[in-house]
Amino acid sequence: MxxxxxxxxxxxxxxxxxxxxxxxxxxxxxxxxxxxxxxxxxxxxxxxxxxxxxxxxxxxxxxxxxxxxxxxxxxxxxxxxxxxxxxxxxxxxxxxxxxxxxxxxxxxxxxxxxxxxxxxxxxxxxxxxxxxxxxxxxxxxxxxxxxxxxxxxxxxxxxxxxxxxxxxxxxxxxxxxxxxxxxxxxxxxxxxxxxxTGAGKRMAEEIRTRAPFEVLVIGGGPAGAASAIYASRKGIRTGVVAERFGGQVLDTMSIENFISVPHTEGPKFAVAMEQHVREYDVDIMNLQQATRLVPASEPGGLVEVQLANGASLKSRSVVLATGARWRQMGVPGEEEYRNKGVAYCPHCDGPLYKGKDVAVIGGGNSGVEAAIDLAGIVNHVTLVEFDSRLRADEVLQRKLRSLPNVTILVSAQSTEVLGDGKKVTGLVYKDREGGDIHRVALDGIFVQIGLLPNTEWLKGDLDLSPRGEIVIDERGATSMPGVFAAGDATTVPYKQIVIAMGAGSTAALSAFDYLIRTPAPAEAAAALAAAADTAAA
Structure with missing residues (x-):
């Protein structure tokens, strides 16, 4: 065996x-x-x-x-x-x-x-x-x-x-x-x-007692991990707030383009990242969701980060590395049948649809790769692409077109997920060229149409792009003094792990530069000094 x-x-x-x-x-x-x-x-x-x-x-x-x-x-x-x-x-x-x-x-x-x-x-x-x-x-x-x-x-x-x-x-x-x-x-x-049930309340009370940080990182993915390491290595008080340490990497099947590492898997990579961060004096607060960013009242003062559990943290500088999540179709029935036939991970859920009919929404690399993988498990795959042509690499398209149990629909706009109250039964799409409405009987729908930045909570407080990305300059600075950002949540092009790590390092170094060039007001300086004395004791 x-x-x-x-x-x-x-x-x-x-x-x-x-x-x-x-x-x-x-x-x-x-x-x-x-x-x-x-x-x-x-x-x-x-x-x-x-x-x-x-x-x-x-x-x-x-x-x-x-x-x-x-x-x-x-x-x-x-x-x-x-x-x-x-x-x-x-x-x-x-x-x-x-x-x-x-x-x-x-x-x-x-x-x-x-x-x-x-x-x-x-x-x-x-x-x-x-x-x-x-x-x-x-x-x-x-x-x-x-x-x-x-x-x-x-x-x-x-x-x-x-x-x-x-x-x-x-x-x-x-x-x-x-x-x-x-x-x-x-x-x-x-x-x-x-x-x-009392754990969340106890954690909120514990967080309220935290002294102010010099750098507070929001997010535990590659950008956040790199920021935390670079900040901590400067010998300054560093904290990390993360909904789940690892971020999108945890959902990544295979990583083959991280330089010097020919192949690894996302969860293994995430564990290594967290272990590396924990080698430094970094205060990691996991399972915490940030809900509001309040600017400092004066230059060099303390930025406040409010959390969903009612607690808040303060820091002289903040690095936002909140990443992104799978983009949804936004059509009737999608949310109702999420995890009841509507899925976002073909590697995870594909085996449950053995011998059944499924659709993949999206004709980019992710969608075509998903369709190829699923074709080896399910009875039939219908790939649905909004554009007039597939956008995946040509080598992937050739492989997809060679498969006998795949149907490719282009210029097709998904308009509704159908179900019987318990599970998905089909998909409605509109032919964007002729205007005709079609129904496809299905057992499952795999959505692969890109990423959406996790920035809704920042609207009105920071400058965001039309796509909701945090607008940053070449140093990772945002529109709020003392606040920097990195990774997939920002306007940086090419959402890749190695790019996110580099951007996270840049943001941390920029935050440190901000700290040494911007004197802290008396109240903030006193709070940080007290925290340093407590740590030394």
């Missing part, structure tokens, strides 16, 4: 197992059960602390297996053959059930252990989904820390009938005690915040 290279890697990791672990396989006579049994046999042979037994009545789904710490209630389960993106989830589950500590703060681990109640989680995922492992790994770790939390990760492609019966139309989808809990990538912090 495992090749020699994976066996060598896994055997090295399993040396960290300190507690006896039992693998309990629940199998039938299917080929997939044989495949899973081969995998588990390989794993059990690699460590004298891991044993394997078969109990075909232990779970309702076959094939599946549990990883249990012998003599305890600690364990996790997979209704899957966790290879692909989920192989790391398997390795971490073996290590953590086997006694190796997970990488979260002591305070967060304490919060997980103190959760009261019975929590039975099910995560429906796909092995090609780069967002799913974070959610699976978070819930697995929580179940290791607190035996009242149980978790099973279910491969939707392996249990297609159940996916259809339970109307799972996007991954990861998490159920709690049989009811919908949430969809999309989740961290331990996010899940605990949902379960511990």
């Amino acid at each position: 495992l090749d020699d290279s994976l066996k060598t890697q896994l055997q090295t990791y399993l040396e960290n197992v300190t507690q006896p672990v039992e693998l309990v396989a629940c199998l039938d006579d299917s080929a997939k059960s044989q495949e899973l049994h081969a995998l588990l046999t390989d794993i059990a042979a690699m460590s004298d602390k891991i044993t394997l037994r078969r109990d075909d009545d232990s779970q309702t789904r076959k094939p599946s297996f549990a990883i249990n710490r012998v003599g305890t209630d600690i364990g996790v389960a997979f209704a899957a053959i966790p290879m692909g993106h989920e192989f790391t989830s398997l390795v971490l589950a073996l290590l953590q059930v086997g006694g190796h500590p997970g990488k979260i703060s002591d305070e967060l681990a304490r919060q997980v252990r103190e959760l009261e109640g019975e929590f039975n989680f099910e995560t429906f995922m796909s092995l090609s989904c780069q967002s799913c492992p974070d959610t699976v790994q978070a819930l697995n770790l929580m179940s290791v820390l607190n035996p009242a939390i149980r978790h099973v990760a279910v491969d939707g492609a392996l249990f297609q009938d159940e996916v259809e019966a339970r109307e799972i139309m996007s991954v990861p989808t998490v159920l709690l005690n049989g009811e919908a809990f949430d969809t999309g990538r989740m961290t331990v912090e996010q899940i605990v915040a949902r379960l511990d």
Whole structure:
């Protein structure tokens, strides 16, 4: 099952197992059960602390297996053959059930252990989904820390009938005690915040006590990470406010153009970014949404950043690196059927539409790449492009046109998403040349029409372009003194990771230059001095 290279890697990791672990396989006579049994046999042979037994009545789904710490209630389960993106989830589950500590703060681990109640989680995922492992790994770790939390990760492609019966139309989808809990990538912090209703209030109170910063970065993507590192290296008080550290990178399947790194995956890249930032004295405030920017009352004074939880932070300079998100079609039915057939990640959700008919909206590189990928999974792909021609690279267009189960529609304006109240049933589009209205019967719609900057909260406070981008100069300066910006939220051309990092570095250096050239008023200087004294003590 495992090749020699994976066996060598896994055997090295399993040396960290300190507690006896039992693998309990629940199998039938299917080929997939044989495949899973081969995998588990390989794993059990690699460590004298891991044993394997078969109990075909232990779970309702076959094939599946549990990883249990012998003599305890600690364990996790997979209704899957966790290879692909989920192989790391398997390795971490073996290590953590086997006694190796997970990488979260002591305070967060304490919060997980103190959760009261019975929590039975099910995560429906796909092995090609780069967002799913974070959610699976978070819930697995929580179940290791607190035996009242149980978790099973279910491969939707392996249990297609159940996916259809339970109307799972996007991954990861998490159920709690049989009811919908949430969809999309989740961290331990996010899940605990949902379960511990007082966590948000406590965090707001804690943020209110923060002393002013010299540089406060809003956003945790590549631009924000670079800004934080460059600012902190100057020895000045630096903070980061992020809705989710990593930003769009977390949703990126493959990165092959970051110079010196021939290939990596977005989530792995995001973890490396955060680890790098945490090597410096940076105050990271994750899961926080900025809602208002209030200018300083006098030159060199403190800019205020108000947060959704009611707290606010102050800083002598601010770097805005809020990034962008998938652009929506903006047609009737789209929001109603979001995650019910309307999707934005073909890699994540594509396997759920095996053998079905889908549409891809958008004829740029992203749309054509999505159509090519989906054509290998689904029954038929209809690509819908507003322009009179596709805008993707010619090599991608040639590949797309060679596929027998793809229909290409150009000069087609999507006007409505159709559904039956529970899921998508079709798409309405207008022929922009003839004016005729057409309906296409579909099971899913994948939207790939570019990005929208996360800047709505800045309207009226900063100069924005007609597209909503923050207007900056060559130094990253905005129209508000002491406020700089970088990355995909700005007017900088070419939205690329490497460009965002460079722009983030420029913005931080410009902020530092602003600080040393703009004297702080007495009140701001006193507050910063007090913060420095507290840090030194």
